[in-house]
Amino acid sequence: MFSKACEYAIRASIYIARQSMTDKRASLIDISQEIASPVSFTSKILQQLVKAGIIYSIRGQNGGFGIDAAARSTKTIANIVTAIDGDAIFIDCGLGLKECSSTQPCPIHQKFIGIRNELKLVLDSTSIEEVASGLKDGETYLKR
Amino acid sequence: MFSKACEYAIRASIYIARQSMTDKRASLIDISQEIASPVSFTSKILQQLVKAGIIYSIRGQNGGFGIDAAARSTKTIANIVTAIDGDAIFIDCGLGLKECSSTQPCPIHQKFIGIRNELKLVLDSTSIEEVASGLKDGETYLKR
DNA sequence: ATCAATTCGGACAATATTATCCGATTAAAT
DNA sequence: ATTTAATCGGATAATATTGTCCGAATTGAT
Numbered sequence: 050m051f052s053k054a055c056e057y058a059i060r061a062s063i064y065i066a067r068q069s070m071t072d073k074r075a076s077l078i079d080i081s082q083e084i085a086s087p088v089s090f091t092s093k094i095l096q097q098l099v100k101a102g103i104i105y106s107i108r109g110q111n112g113g114f115g116i117d118a119a120a121r122s123t124k125t126i127a128n129i130v131t132a133i134d135g136d137a138i139f140i141d142c143g144l145g146l147k148e149c150s151s152t153q154p155c156p157i158h159q160k161f162i163g164i165r166n167e168l169k170l171v172l173d174s175t176s177i178e179e180v181a182s183g184l185k186d187g188e189t190y191l192k193r
Numbered sequence: 194m195f196s197k198a199c200e201y202a203i204r205a206s207i208y209i210a211r212q213s214m215t216d217k218r219a220s221l222i223d224i225s226q227e228i229a230s231p232v233s234f235t236s237k238i239l240q241q242l243v244k245a246g247i248i249y250s251i252r253g254q255n256g257g258f259g260i261d262a263a264a265r266s267t268k269t270i271a272n273i274v275t276a277i278d279g280d281a282i283f284i285d286c287g288l289g290l291k292e293c294s295s296t297q298p299c300p301i302h303q304k305f306i307g308i309r310n311e312l313k314l315v316l317d318s319t320s321i322e323e324v325a326s327g328l329k330d331g332e333t334y335l336k337r
Numbered sequence: 338a339t340c341a342a343t344t345c346g347g348a349c350a351a352t353a354t355t356a357t358c359c360g361a362t363t364a365a366a367t
Numbered sequence: 368a369t370t371t372a373a374t375c376g377g378a379t380a381a382t383a384t385t386g387t388c389c390g391a392a393t394t395g396a397t
Contacts, residue, residue: 109394156324253364
């Protein structure tokens with residue numbers, strides 16, 4: 050469904066949000082540890098999330114990553130997916146046709162509209178805060 | 194959503210089905226032409242579909258590919274996806290966790306169940322015949 | 338001022354996916 | 368029998384994704 054980079058991005062964002070909820074900064078090392086991801090690769094992905102305005106970073110000693118309260122409640126899983134994988138999954142033709150549309154549909158065009166809508170609806174309506182809360186309560190997991 | 198190989202596989206299957214509906218065999222060259230795909234790569238994909246029992250092939254002069262009536266009505270888009278991409282999209286955790294389950298869920302586990310069910314439902318219930326019919330009537334397209 | 342802990346950025350490496358090429362095989366047509 | 372048109376299978380190449388390494392820059396602590 051998503052690229053590896055995107056999976057790491059979502060997991061990292063949720064972990065960072067959880068830490069930010071108790072005013073703790075998350076370091077790259079901590080994050081990679083807690084979401085079981087390759088450190089250097091995760092570093093690149095976090096930089097992308099910073100540029101996309103989803104998380105913030107602070108350099109130097111006692112630095113790390115965080116997500117402020119506003120971003121936690123307004124930014125969604127869909128925002129993360131778009132930042133890392135682009136919006137292809139939300140808008141591209143399921144069969145890879147460039148000019149597929151309602152007036153020139155591929156054979157599964159109508160079928161895919163429903164799937165895509167469901168996907169978009171769910172990811173658009175799921176804030177980072179919402180999913181981080183379950184993690185905070187120990188009800189959900191980010192590794193293994 | 195799907196790999197390129199899988200997109201070509203679905204488009205090829207639909208084209209072959211349309212041809213088989215009027216008892217015409219589809220050659221590799223024709224198929225690549227009609228679905229706008231790279232010839233040699235398409236060849237490999239068609240071989241996979243043959244091995245998966247979704248299409249049949251006949252070698253030698255006047256050879257080509259076809260899908261018999263039974264397969265057209267019983268084989269689904271889901272079968273094609275599974276043959277080429279495997280069943281990861283239907284069963285794997287959206288965040289890439291190996292041990293994600295209802296008892297040890299990732300933070301978006303419940304949200305994804307709905308998406309996955311919708312996807313599986315739609316692809317499982319869509320036969321090759323059904324989508325090929327629209328193409329036959331000139332209502333849908335397989336290239337561009 | 339120096340050191341230590343951290344993110345940033347660029348180059349590089351490994352792996353997976355996509356794509357090409359060509360000879361071998363098959364089977365119909367001549 | 369030979370030629371021709373087609374799929375099959377293996378090797379190889381190109382590109383994209385995933386992953387590593389390391390020095391530079393930044394900032395707090397000593």
